Amino acid sequence: MRDGEQNDQGDIVGWPDAHFTGHRKRFSDFDPAAARALLALRTTSQRVENALGSWFLEAGLTPQKFGVLIVLQAEGEPISLSDLRRYLGTTQANVTGLVAGLERDGFIDRKASAQDRRVSYISLSRSGKSIVGKMLPPYFARTKAAMRALTQSEKKTLVELLSKIARGFAGRE
Numbered sequence: 001m002r003d004g005e006q007n008d009q010g011d012i013v014g015w016p017d018a019h020f021t022g023h024r025k026r027f028s029d030f031d032p033a034a035a036r037a038l039l040a041l042r043t044t045s046q047r048v049e050n051a052l053g054s055w056f057l058e059a060g061l062t063p064q065k066f067g068v069l070i071v072l073q074a075e076g077e078p079i080s081l082s083d084l085r086r087y088l089g090t091t092q093a094n095v096t097g098l099v100a101g102l103e104r105d106g107f108i109d110r111k112a113s114a115q116d117r118r119v120s121y122i123s124l125s126r127s128g129k130s131i132v133g134k135m136l137p138p139y140f141a142r143t144k145a146a147m148r149a150l151t152q153s154e155k156k157t158l159v160e161l162l163s164k165i166a167r168g169f170a171g172r173e
Contacts, residue, residue: 041165055142059131060105064090066135068098069107069124073132078111078121089166107131 023030052063061069071087072079079087085095099122102108107128113119124132147155 051142051146055139056135059135061131061135064088064094064098065102065107066139068095068102069128069132070136070139072108072122072124072128073136078123080113081120081122084122102128 020030020032020035023035024032049063052066056063056066059066067088068084071084081092081095081099084099085092088095099108099110099120103110103122107125108122109125110120110122113121150158
């Protein structure tokens with residue numbers, strides 16, 4: 001098997017070395033290991049998003065909408081849009097769009113704060129609680145199966161490494 005190909009198990013091997021020759025000569029900041037790591041991360045991320053999309057398709061949800069629902073389920077009480085944005089690590093515009101769609105679908109309820117009408121609090125509706133209750137058991141089973149090749153220690157290390165990478169991209173969107 002050559003670099004840049006995938007084996008039968010779908011493992012990511014990386015780009016062919018020939019792809020790097022010109023970059024090494026032309027760009028002083030070129031780091032082949034960093035490029036390979038980012039490619040592996042992007043490929044894995046795409047595979048995860050594709051799998052999650054198929055998991056939630058039947059319920060008419062996207063991975064992002066399910067992310068909102070699972071946060072609300074875990075909180076168990078209404079939360080502000082700014083807290084939701086922080087939990088999801090996304091922009092206020094993304095949260096606003098997700099919440100509008102979920103509210104339109106009847107999965108969440110939104111109420112303005114009595115103290116500050118500019119602040120909205122959201123919570124799961126009866127329908128939202130029902131769909132999350134049905135989806136969590138298979139979601140957790142699939143997540144566990146997808147991560148079965150990692151030990152508990154490796155899972156913790158993976159989170160730590162991904163956090164380091166995320167910090168490297170912070171403020172560079």
